[in-house]
Amino acid sequence: xxxxxxxxxLLQGTLDMLILKxxxxxxxxxxxxxxxxxxxxxxALVVEHGSLYPxxxxxxxxxxxxxxWERAPDRNRELKYxxxxxxxxxxxxxxxxxxxxxxxxxxxxxxxxxxx
Amino acid sequence: xxxxxxxxxTQRGSPSDAEIERELRDHLELDAExxxxxxxxxxxxxxxxxxxxxxxxxGARESVRDVxxxxxxxxxxxxxxxxxxxxxxxxxxxxxxxxxxxMGVGASTTTYTIGRAIHTPFxxxxxxxxxxxxYGNAGCGVDCTQLSPAGFAALQQRARSITAxxxxxxxxxxxxxxGSEPVRGFAVSPETWTVIGARFAAGHGFPKDAGFEGGPHxxxxxxxxxQRRFDASPGAIDSVITLGEQxxxxxxxxxxxxxxxxAADVYMPHRTTAAEAAxxxxxxxxxxxxxxxxxxxxxxxxxxxxxxxxxxxxxPKTDSGWVMRARPIAAYHTDDLATLxxxxxxxALLVFLAACMSAANLALARLSARRQELALRAALGVRRWRLxxxxxxxxxxxxxAAGALGAVLARWGVRSMRDAIPANFAAFVPGWARMGIDxxxxxxxxxxxxxxMLAFALLPxxxxxxxxxxxxxxxxxxxxxxxxxxVHGTRMxxxxxxxxxxxxxxxxxxxxxxxxxxxxxxRGDAGVRLDHALVMDLTLPPRGSDSSRVDFFRRLxxxxxxxxxxxAAGVGTTTPLSNNFSGTAFDIPGRAPQPDGRPxxxxxxxxxxxxxxxxxxxxxxxRGIDERDVSGTQRVIVINRYMADALWPHTSAIGRVVxxxxxxxxxxxxxxxxxxxxxxxxxxxxxxRSVYQAPRDFGVLAAWTSADPDSMRGVVRGVVxxxxxxxxxxxxxxxxxxxxxxxxxYTMMAGMMSVLAIVTIAIAAVGLYGLIAYGVAQRTREIGIxxxxxxxxxxxxxxVGAGALRLTAIGIAIGVIGAAMFARLLTSMLYRVSASDxxxxxxxxxxxxxxxxxxxxxxxxxxxxxxxxxxxxE
Numbered sequence: 001x002x003x004x005x006x007x008x009x010l011l012q013g014t015l016d017m018l019i020l021k022x023x024x025x026x027x028x029x030x031x032x033x034x035x036x037x038x039x040x041x042x043x044a045l046v047v048e049h050g051s052l053y054p055x056x057x058x059x060x061x062x063x064x065x066x067x068x069w070e071r072a073p074d075r076n077r078e079l080k081y082x083x084x085x086x087x088x089x090x091x092x093x094x095x096x097x098x099x100x101x102x103x104x105x106x107x108x109x110x111x112x113x114x115x116x
Numbered sequence: 117x118x119x120x121x122x123x124x125x126t127q128r129g130s131p132s133d134a135e136i137e138r139e140l141r142d143h144l145e146l147d148a149e150x151x152x153x154x155x156x157x158x159x160x161x162x163x164x165x166x167x168x169x170x171x172x173x174x175g176a177r178e179s180v181r182d183v184x185x186x187x188x189x190x191x192x193x194x195x196x197x198x199x200x201x202x203x204x205x206x207x208x209x210x211x212x213x214x215x216x217x218x219m220g221v222g223a224s225t226t227t228y229t230i231g232r233a234i235h236t237p238f239x240x241x242x243x244x245x246x247x248x249x250x251y252g253n254a255g256c257g258v259d260c261t262q263l264s265p266a267g268f269a270a271l272q273q274r275a276r277s278i279t280a281x282x283x284x285x286x287x288x289x290x291x292x293x294x295g296s297e298p299v300r301g302f303a304v305s306p307e308t309w310t311v312i313g314a315r316f317a318a319g320h321g322f323p324k325d326a327g328f329e330g331g332p333h334x335x336x337x338x339x340x341x342x343q344r345r346f347d348a349s350p351g352a353i354d355s356v357i358t359l360g361e362q363x364x365x366x367x368x369x370x371x372x373x374x375x376x377x378x379a380a381d382v383y384m385p386h387r388t389t390a391a392e393a394a395x396x397x398x399x400x401x402x403x404x405x406x407x408x409x410x411x412x413x414x415x416x417x418x419x420x421x422x423x424x425x426x427x428x429x430x431x432p433k434t435d436s437g438w439v440m441r442a443r444p445i446a447a448y449h450t451d452d453l454a455t456l457x458x459x460x461x462x463x464a465l466l467v468f469l470a471a472c473m474s475a476a477n478l479a480l481a482r483l484s485a486r487r488q489e490l491a492l493r494a495a496l497g498v499r500r501w502r503l504x505x506x507x508x509x510x511x512x513x514x515x516x517a518a519g520a521l522g523a524v525l526a527r528w529g530v531r532s533m534r535d536a537i538p539a540n541f542a543a544f545v546p547g548w549a550r551m552g553i554d555x556x557x558x559x560x561x562x563x564x565x566x567x568x569m570l571a572f573a574l575l576p577x578x579x580x581x582x583x584x585x586x587x588x589x590x591x592x593x594x595x596x597x598x599x600x601x602x603v604h605g606t607r608m609x610x611x612x613x614x615x616x617x618x619x620x621x622x623x624x625x626x627x628x629x630x631x632x633x634x635x636x637x638x639r640g641d642a643g644v645r646l647d648h649a650l651v652m653d654l655t656l657p658p659r660g661s662d663s664s665r666v667d668f669f670r671r672l673x674x675x676x677x678x679x680x681x682x683x684a685a686g687v688g689t690t691t692p693l694s695n696n697f698s699g700t701a702f703d704i705p706g707r708a709p710q711p712d713g714r715p716x717x718x719x720x721x722x723x724x725x726x727x728x729x730x731x732x733x734x735x736x737x738x739r740g741i742d743e744r745d746v747s748g749t750q751r752v753i754v755i756n757r758y759m760a761d762a763l764w765p766h767t768s769a770i771g772r773v774v775x776x777x778x779x780x781x782x783x784x785x786x787x788x789x790x791x792x793x794x795x796x797x798x799x800x801x802x803x804x805r806s807v808y809q810a811p812r813d814f815g816v817l818a819a820w821t822s823a824d825p826d827s828m829r830g831v832v833r834g835v836v837x838x839x840x841x842x843x844x845x846x847x848x849x850x851x852x853x854x855x856x857x858x859x860x861x862y863t864m865m866a867g868m869m870s871v872l873a874i875v876t877i878a879i880a881a882v883g884l885y886g887l888i889a890y891g892v893a894q895r896t897r898e899i900g901i902x903x904x905x906x907x908x909x910x911x912x913x914x915x916v917g918a919g920a921l922r923l924t925a926i927g928i929a930i931g932v933i934g935a936a937m938f939a940r941l942l943t944s945m946l947y948r949v950s951a952s953d954x955x956x957x958x959x960x961x962x963x964x965x966x967x968x969x970x971x972x973x974x975x976x977x978x979x980x981x982x983x984x985x986x987x988x989x990e
Contacts, residue, residue: 029142029143029146030139030142030143031142031143031146031147031150032146034143035150049140049143049176050172050175050176050179053136053139053140053143053176053179053180054176054179054180054182054183057131057180057183057184058183061130061183061184067131079142079146080135080138080139080142
């Protein structure tokens with residue numbers, strides 16, 4: 001596990017995109033989302049709980065994700081599961097394309113392709 | 117979109133604190149589990165490790181809560197800021213919308229409030245359980261007189277479905293060491309207060325033994341009188357006051373605003389005696405009743421009919437042909453005013469419609485101007501929902517500003533209407549004096565204005581965000597035919613203008629008809645002296661003898677004769693135009709009975725010799741009442757011209773005989789006609805007798821002054837007090853003021869209608885101006901081409917002007933039909949002008965046409981000056 005100062009800071013608004021992307025694979029609860037982001041980035045990104053839950057609720061408020069208390073498959077109790085809505089899918093597509101543009105634009109500056 | 121809006125507004129989906137708490141605890145637990153599972157913490161302290169990692173739980177909970185709490189407010193604030201900016205960007209539009217809607221809300225709320233005040237004459241009583249028993253016949257109208265004590269007693273004893281009470285007017289005077297003050301009083305059945313369900317501000321109703329002949333005297337005060345004379349002191353209860361010459365014990369003070377049946381100062385109990393109950397001939401009781409528990413008004417009406425039929429059988433001579441009817445008590449005040457009420461309601465609705473149409477018109481015009489902006493913003497990725505919200509917020513802000521301003525206007529309007537009404541009118545509309553804005557009405561007007569604005573704000577959203585962006589953007593501001601929504605919008609705006617013009621015409625017609633009534637009324641000859649004339653009521657001590665009254669009148673006459681500044685003065689029974697007279701039944705020996713079996717009746721005047729001269733009544737034939745006509749000489753009578761012409765059409769009335777009661781009176785003169793009722797009422801027979809031959813215990817004093825009548829008030833009061841200090845002087849006013857009392861309702865209606873008409877005309881003119889100006893702006897290129905091809909300025913002017921003319925003409929045509937329908941409602945309130953008076957319609961139509969053309973002139977003129985080189989290059 002990297003030391004805290006080796007972790008990456010998330011760009012503003014990127015957390016939303018990551019949450020949406022994570023939910024693309026199916027409903028998950030907050031802990032599950034945090035875990036899969038952490039695992040997928042090899043512990044490089046650790047989502048702080050203080051920012052995860054406000055983000056989840058903001059997305060829910062804006063109608064991009066829905067929430068429901070459901071019985072967890074491996075335990076005898078209900079957990080709050082989030083799922084992507086249609087608007088959330090569109091939002092994800094929108095953010096993804098913007099993200100790609102951003103990455104390309106920054107990439108051009110950082111690693112210019114020599115002109116042929 | 118709507119569902120989301122509602123969800124936002126109601127914060128639906130917002131989780132409870134407990135829910136957030138639970139979610140965060142779940143997280144902690146799951147974290148602890150995974151920590152333990154991965155072996156990074158011993159199961160025993162996994163939980164505290166997780167908590168350490170998590171940090172501040174309550175902080176996290178708060179920030180989640182904030183997501184929900186502030187979202188709504190934040191966005192609202194953003195929208196409001198955006199809306200305010202948009203409003204400030206186009207101040208003319210914003211001002212026009214706010215002013216238009218505010219005038220609409222203000223004018224219609226004011227007008228409707230007046231209607232409501234008229235509609236609820238007894239706000240303090242259970243109006244739906246109370247009835248008014250009318251008495252009348254086919255000839256004189258259903259409610260032309262009051263019930264006889266016999267009729268009332270029959271209702272009281274026989275009716276099962278109602279409990280009846282009787283009242284009659286009592287003029288008396290309150291005496292205290294400083295002098296006498298006349299008071300308006302009613303004698304009422306002792307059980308009145310229980311029956312009508314009156315509430316008391318202090319004390320209670322009459323005791324059980326009240327109202328018996330010779331028993332103790334009790335009195336109930338009205339709230340106003342209590343305030344005015346007793347400074348609302350609780351000590352007034354059980355105190356003894358002197359009314360006339362009798363001591364009365366004050367037992368109660370009626371609740372504030374309780375008026376029954378008209379405004380009064382004092383109420384004394386009166387129990388109908390057995391002797392009175394046998395009297396079928398005198399008709400003086402106003403009878404009201406309360407429905408028994410479970411009884412319906414239909415049952416009561418049927419029972420009253422049955423009792424009426426019994427009375428006719430029992431006393432056919434006096435009662436046949438006469439009909440009692442049970443009606444809702446509100447009719448007691450509102451019969452005459454029902455028309456006024458519906459007129460004001462309709463006018464309120466019309467003005468409000470015109471204002472909404474005008475606001476819609478402005479919103480549509482602005483849409484045309486903003487289509488580009490909206491399309492651009494939509495193209496830049498502003499979500500449609502967001503765009504709609506901006507427009508809605510803007511509309512909401514405008515209509516709220518208009519509503520606030522409208523409320524201020526309405527407050528001012530209601531206040532000035534309340535103060536504009538003379539006291540006599542207020543006495544018959546009990547709610548008037550305290551008339552205030554009805555919050556429901558204001559809320560309704562506000563709501564309607566907001567809804568109208570929102571509807572027209574959404575129109576651009578539906579249109580502008582859906583139009584072909586490329587087309588709109590390419591079009592620029594120079595579209596020649598107004599592509600996209602333009603044509604549609606223009607047609608809609610034209611329709612709105614037509615309707616506004618027609619509403620303006622309806623209101624202007626009504627205003628003109630009322631204004632002409634006022635003019636006819638003030639110019640019309642009332643038959644009496646209006647200038648330099650002062651009149652007042654005299655109330656004499658009730659226990660005096662006839663001879664003491666005759667003596668008082670004679671001494672008063674003599675004392676007034678010597679006063680400098682008074683040309684003539686005299687005592688009569690009623691003042692001209694006062695609408696406060698009692699009928700005198702008479703008979704002409706040898707004349708066949710009336711076809712309807714009714715006795716002849718006229719206004720009875722008991723006068724001193726100076727009265728006719730003082731009031732300016734001319735003797736047209738024979739002689740007037742003079743000093744010779746005293747007790748013991750021949751009984752003489754002077755009748756009015758109307759009576760002489762009606763009863764003796766072909767011969768002279770002089771020397772004929774009139775029988776009143778058991779005595780005969782010889783006609784010695786014919787006097788000119790005088791209106792004793794309103795100016796708008798028909799002439800009645802009038803019989804003048806000498807007060808020395810037919811004494812009365814009350815009367816009026818009329819004085820013809822050479823000086824300003826107002827300056828003589830104190831002098832005249834002094835003369836009366838010197839003659840007899842126990843005589844009360846009340847209601848002193850000039851005859852001009854007396855006349856104004858009749859004219860003022862008409863003046864009020866004329867004023868109200870004029871304001872409404874001017875508002876609507878202004879609204880329509882602004883709308884027309886805007887429409888033509890917009891059309892010209894859109895057609896600049898086309899006009900440029902026309903000019904380039906050789907069209908003269910005159911042609912362009914005619915071309916543009918014709919459009920305005922056409923709209924106005926259609927509006928006037930529709931308006932004339934509407935005005936004719938509206939005017940039919942006004943008929944009963946017009947004075948000597950027909951509701952279908954062609955001159956009025958022509959004048960109003962022409963007037964409106966001129967205003968419309970003036971409004972269209974400026975943009976047309978601008979069109980005519982279009983420079984083709986500039987217009988085409990643009």
